[in-house]
Amino acid sequence: MTVLPSSTEKKLGLVIDLDTCVGCQACATSCKEWNTGGYSAPLSDADPYGSDPDGVWLNRIHGYEVVSDATSRTVHFPRSCMHCEEPACVTVCPTGASYKRAEDGIVLVNPDTCIGCKLCSWACPYGAREYDPHHGVMKKCTLCVDRIYNQTLDEEDRVPACVRACPTGARHFGDLGDPTSEVSKLVAERDGYGLMPETGYKPVNQYLPPRPRRDASTVPVSAALSSADDNDQDIADRFFRWADKMLSR
């Protein structure tokens, strides 16, 4: 049913830390690995080992250079479904294959009723939906709906595969509708933001901005290093300098 629920009990989603993401692609590959055998399997590939490989991925990791004044920094930027509160990808669907769950806010595609018209991919500002030409239906992030409630998995594995795989802890999973949840607190503390709010889709996933740089361009060089003048140093500093000089002979 493409009519959106008026509200959802939970707003499950991801919080992605752009400060600690190192762009290793572990989240992308673990997503592919889990979901090619998961809810809407397979995630087909064409010519995977050839010269022109092509395939469906639910998570794509961009690399950007952010240039300010003379300095620049690299920001790795994972992009996947935001499980929006106002997902137009759902409302444009003519068959009802796309839907938003009232219980947890997850946006899913039913692979048994999707006709593969691709209109949902046009409606998504985030490029989160990819067409699978071999299966003839649309694929998207399921927030690992087949992991997070899976009682047969160990408790620490009941998170999306991308979150479980991240070696730097840059991906967090939780209820963003609950202001007391760990992810909500993280967003509040780090000034997290949703992408392209002007589109009105109200993305649930949030991004934590890179922290201010800590290098010569932003942090004053410490006083100890800057003052070479012995007169400024107390007796202990002069003793250790003398000891260092003696021992270095």
Next chain:
Amino acid sequence: MHPAYSVIIFTTLSGMGYGLLFWLAAAGLSGSIAMDGVFGSIAFGAALLMITLGLLSSTLHLGRPERAWRAFSQWRTSWLSREGVAAVVTYIPAMLLAVGWGVFEDVSGIYAVAAGLTMLGAGVTVWCTGMIYACLTTVKAWHHPLVAPIYCILALLTGAVVLNGLITFWFNVEKNIIWLGLAVICVAWLMKAVYWEQIDSAPHTHTAGDATGLARFGQVRVLEEPHTQANFVMREMGYQIARKHAEKLRLLATIGLFVIPALCLLALLVATPGFAVVLGFISVFSASLGVLVERWLFFAEAQHIVMLYYGAQSN
């Protein structure tokens, strides 16, 4: 946006069919065309054939065409679903009217009601087709108040040209319908010119910095793409036509869709019966080609905001 041929054929061919259906119903109600069973059968047959072929063509780009019937279910939110429902519902009064005109040579009573409903159904269906695109906020060139009206006026234009072409075979010319066609061409030309002018003047200032929310930290440029080969998103949403090619094609669309049909209709006012048939044929051929180019450009010139993540600049 990638211009899918099946969608271009669908929107132009069914648009022409609904336009013809609309004008036939209007002509039947107003008595502008003499009641002739053979003319009625062929004209309605042509309209319904164009509509049916167009609708069938629209299923060609589906991944699962055998499930197309499911598309009638979500009319409460989806313009694509509404379009499907409206298209099927319109067949009922249209076929009733076709029987009235083609078999009984009568457009009064129940057939007059059918004519009114046919006009309404044709209009609603084409409006829904336009809204499939106009409702997408992700494509600025489509999310424009003139998009759905232009779909309607171009359906009326191509339908009027075909009706005039058909009339040249039976009744030589019907001056009222020629003047009607000319008026529709003028309005359509104006609307399309305004639309092109407005999408051209919209500033293309959005960048990857806006899409990623990183603009406040500096200028954002693409350092590394997520994948070595183009993916579905880039192929579907990243189609981009060169500016100079677009200008030539706009000129071609203008000549084919507006200039040549207008000249042909004007010439029809003074043409001999034999020459009228030739003019009718030329105008239909030219308008068909023109609307195909116009519709191809509608897709090829439209930019999708997701391409900002891949370094495109957009409005």
